[in-house]
Amino acid sequence: MTGYALRKGLTFCRVDGRFVFLDLPRDRYFCLSPIADQAFLDVIAGESPAWVAAALRDGLLRETADDTRPVACIPPAPPRGSLHDNNQIVSRTSVLGALTRRAASRVWLRARPLKAVLDRVQERKSSRAGVELSVAQISRLAASYRRAGMLVSAHDQCLATSLAVAWQLASLGATPHLILGVKLHPFQAHCWVQLGDVVVNDQLDAVRLFTPILVV
Known part of the structure; x- marks a missing residue:
């Protein structure tokens, strides 16, 4: 089964219902279009929307040999x-x-x-x-x-x-x-x-x- 992972150097989180990405090698932040944002949510949920082909072409995603899915940044303990x-x-x-x-x-x-x-x-x-x-x-x-x-x-x-x-x-x-x-x-x-x-x-x-x- 084919899975998907982010290109190396990319990390993301979800803020106010939108995905925000950090492209560390290029030192920039970016968001997806509303349609692509929903499609990325589907990818995380295990689906493979048509948008995946464009994401692979543009270098946002890469294929994996197992059923991997992108995982958001895991924060440390909430500050208290x-x-x-x-x-x-x-x-x-x-x-x-x-x-x-x-x-x-x-x-x-x-x-x-x-x-x-x-x-x-x-x-x-x-x-x-x-x-x-x-x-x-x-x-x-x-x-x-x-x-x-x-x-x-x-x-x-x-x-x-x-x-x-x-x-x-x-x-x-x-x-x-x-x-x-x-x-x-x-x-x-x-x-x-x-x-x-x-x-x-x-x-x-x-x-x-x-x-x-x-x-x-």
């Missing part, structure tokens, strides 16, 4: 807490380090494709995982980035900030989730870091507006 507004006292050195790492992440994102950057984060997590950080350690790290954002605006820098936070946590041996999420009406993409069900570098109410489309 946040360290973003904690009042942990941090040193100037810690804040300067957060600013430096955020700036380095911005340079990294300009110099390399997003997929390559996220692959390096995954490699870092895999090579260093196994250490359970204390609440105090994580709180200090979160406070450092919050203070850094107060000194030099972090507006529209969620990806660079989250990369820096995730990289630092992974380097310490933790296993953070770097999450890219989307919302519609209007379309907006966002990025944050979670450890378990705790958001490290954003407010809880802010991230709950977004549906995860990629988890690293």
